[in-house]
Amino acid sequence: MKRRDFIQLLAATGMTASLPLTASKAHAAAPDHFLVMVNAGGGWDPTSLCDPKGNLGQYLSERPDARNGGSINSVAINTETKRNPVSGMLWSDTPRINNNDATTARVDNQYQNFFTAYHDKLTVINGVDNGTNNHNTGNRATWSGSLEMGYPSLAALFAASKNPSLPMAYISNGGYDFTASLVSRARASSAGFIDRLADPNSERYHYRNSDQSTDVYSQIKQAQAERIARQQGGEALPLRRQQLNQLFTVRQADNDLAKLSEEKTLIEAVVPTNDHMNNRDQGFKRQASLVAAAFKAGIAASANISTGGFDTHGNHDNSQYQSLGDLLEGVAYLQEALEAAGIADKTTVVIGSDFGRTPYYNSGNGKDHWPVTSVMVMHPTGSGKGGKVFGASNEKFRAQTLNRSTGQPDANGQLLTPAHVNLALRKELGIDSNTIAVRFPLLVDDFDIFS
């Protein structure tokens, strides 16, 4: 067994206490694969994005009070310019937003750029039945595959599988990030401060000579490590023993935090966050740049990037399309940052949301919660995967049974749920059968989403 695997196993079983102090540190080699979960918080509308239905008055009779004549969308499907002729991938046309030409054009440009630039590495999964229209439950279902509490997010599972002892193994600045204690979450917002953390004694408050052959701080660290080993051995309370094990494991890992801001600087020199496309959502782009830098620096394996503005109970068109446009621009920035870091070929990006929105407009021109949704997966560059739509909702934006191989409607098929999507993702990421994942089984049949 490789040392890294050995440490992972120990971490998972809470047995790191038995690691001898004299052993060299857990070598935090850069993971060979990275994962980003991009969460559109609040419940996005797939029919305004990757599963458009057009303005056909589909709910005219069922919902006579609905605005827009009971249509699912306020714009027609545009098969001329909003459809890839090879894959048939379809994306929404842009309604007039805020009665403003510039805003409408901007959003249209964001959509066009995304679906043309990234079509070839994109798998769109439509017609997913989340089985809930509650925010918390929907988030949990989308990102863990389970409606019930207790399942870690896919990104937590991934980080735990790759190397839980990395200093920022799982970066999360929000969204569903339950870890089931498999790995610690790191909230990272200030790269400048992180840089200063790389060496706690960088100011030389404790003497250290230039070649580091004399280093008072290293004596302190050594004493600290010996102390924690003694504490582990002598601790009688299971709770404290577990905490000591966690602390010991994290301290054992290499701290390559210094590389983070170095890499971030390099990335932003190529793709500045404040000079990219329409300069929208700086918060998202700063998160994206930091995540790409942390991956490149080898100190993180996975990340949550979360953004909001999708819970459009009122004035849906004016808000939802802008939020979606900014989301696509943000993900485009993330891709460019990953390219600049040279790791786009090792990174999978999954984009999803709590659930979908109603296929009709309410009295406030808004759309309420609806359990049917979509997920978009961006494969690593060069993986040969993408340019594909799997699954389908019906013409009234309801879930339907699908053939597990083709994803096409099939009366003898099954409903596609987050459990199926997560199972397929686990397999795609190569973490479905490891000792950690099997503790959180997704007991459903396979859909060949990525084959």
Added chain:
Amino acid sequence: MNTFRLLAIICFLSALAGCQQEYGGDVGGASVPVNLDFGNYNAEGARLYGEQCAGCHGVEGTGTEIGTPLVACATCSSISALAEEIAITMPIGKNAEVTDCDGACATNVSEYIMYAFNGLSLYQATTSLGGVSALPLTDTLRNATVQLAGRLPTDAEITQVTNEGEAGFSTVMARVMNEDEFYVRLSEIFNDVFLTDKYLRVNQFNGALNLLDGDDYPNRTWYDAAYPSLDREIAENIPQDDINDDNRGCANVYANDAVAREGLELINYIVRNNRPITELVTADYTMVNWYSQKVYDAELINPEDSFRELPEGGNPCLAYSSYYSDATLTHDQYDFKPARITRSLEYTTGVPHSGILTSAMFLNRFPTTNTNRNRHRSYMVYDMFLDTDILEIEGSRPEDAIDTSSANPTLDNPACYTCHTVMDPVASAFQHWNGQGRRIPSTLDASSWSSNGIESAGIAGKKLPTSGGTSQFENMLQWLGQEIAQDPRYMRAITRHLYKGIIGQDLLNAPGDNADPDVVTAYNAQRGILSNIGQAMVADNWNVKTAVTGLLLSPYYRANTVDTNKVVEASHIGSTRLLSPEMLQRKLTATLGFDWYELRANDQDNRIMFGGIDSDSVTDRINEPSGLMVAMQERMAVEMACRATAYDFTKTRTPTLNERRLFKHVSPDIQPEDADGFELTSNVEAIKKNIQYLHSTLLSENLPLNHAEIEATYQLFFSTWKLGQTMLSNPDDYDPEPSTYLEYTCRARWDRENNDQGLDSELRIDRDENYVIRSWMSVITYLLSDYRYIYE
């Protein structure tokens, strides 16, 4: 509280903690019936339970996703009380296959529940904690005062606890819980629930004031008019202009933050004045300080009251920012008083206060929409005040969650109704409050509320009276608040919040029917003990302090060791947790006298990186450290040791007066060896004695002088000192050259406990000729990064 009641409660809590530093399992006490009537096995009750109740409450009464546990349930105080509750409320839902369970059914089922789930099993469960040994009470006191009051216990307090045991502990804690710092912690505990600090200035500019409607509260920005910006062209106005600028800015901050904090200040007021915590949902008043009273034009309940002012020359604004040095405001921003909003608002006259339920902060933090129809608010009410997670009911949802064929699925479709029949009546009770928390009676604005398609206001099967002399239509939330306060689940909700705050963990989830018996035992024990603590609180007029003391004396807080032969499922026992940024700051202040500037309240990014929350997008605290957090801890240890070590040596240490926090037993000239390399025995003893003191005061670790840990820490001191001697003897051999001067930041030139003001020159310490100070710096760094320091 009368003396008898106090003694009775202390007696109960003592029993809970165990007299032999081991949990005895005695759940008796004055506030809890000593001889609970657990009844006898009732065969008919068992049959009915299996038929009508087990589906939701579990075969073993431990609850399921859709039903609360019945072990130590809030109404399980007697067979008759439980039977009454069952008769009124059970079974929930409109399932035609189940008839109401009242009369003999209720009595039989009640007897079965008491016997099967609250007699034998509870007794077994609580006695099973006999394998848990408790920390000495003096250590518990130290942990409690650091956690709850941000200070170490005084010698007198330690003596009182040593002499009087649990009774002394309760007396000391009663005093501690009157200190201001306790209310800082209490606000943190309840903000983790209500998250209203989202609206503080540190998180949002005018986050709270902007939520108030300008038509309702035309004076919400009163400070603009009171302290206008003057014309700077007029020379003689310039000083006044500076004054106005600072007053305006400061009053703006304090008015905003007081409005943001009105819910948390309500809790503080209730607890500080030993009022029942039921007022959290029933109070017919809100809380204002001098700054927010003007926002609301609120009337103080006691018109004779006046707000506290700082002594002559005091400037309250400096507490927020040193930029406000020209401010002339005098009122204490921390002085809150109960008041009512009685003025004419656009749609109504005054606010019918009902505790936090009618606070615009609460209503905005948990907003609604025309289509959500207050259901989110209802969900939060159930979760926060009734210990019920409505979402758990979703577990039984059918595969197709979409129903577009029923006219009103939430009323007509049984799959929807099960949940909505619980949720919607409470949602309806919020109908007079719009999405922005503004009071607009539903009868005045048809667009804001329609009674169609949703159940009328009520709770737990009880309908709100809407006609006749008893009509509560105008005061729905006041009625709801009273109902919540009388609901048995309220006690459990409050004790749950306190448990999370004091112990640092969520309560155990209800085990499934096939759960491991040890898991069931652990769950039952926790539930039983929490129930007793809750009942002690209720018996003491719902005094939160009683519940806090109960939690501090419980095995969950005091556990020191666990005999896993006796307590098999023990991973939840103990209260040690990773310190939050706020808790770390308090501990640093308690032990060193000042905190770490990197984690001060205005540096929200760093606090979040350290696992904190912003009450907005980040609401979940991290309790398992990442490498990033460990790096922050290590940085903290180095920086704080640098700032604290030489500084502490500037404080007076004489045989009659010792003001040192860290180095009570040594001076900077106490070296372990003489110039010829011979050990100076008395010096070494003094050094070790000081190390022993540091282990006690910083780590709450009381060790004998000859303990291996004392020796290990001494060796770190000694090796640093030895290395220092070598370097200072041969400075040319090193690059950079070692100096007898301390690193500039580590010198004692600033009064760390007084905003880093310059120290008098005769007090300053710049040099460390013999490397003793730097050796102590090593020791302090080592101890501040220790598990026992960064966890508590």
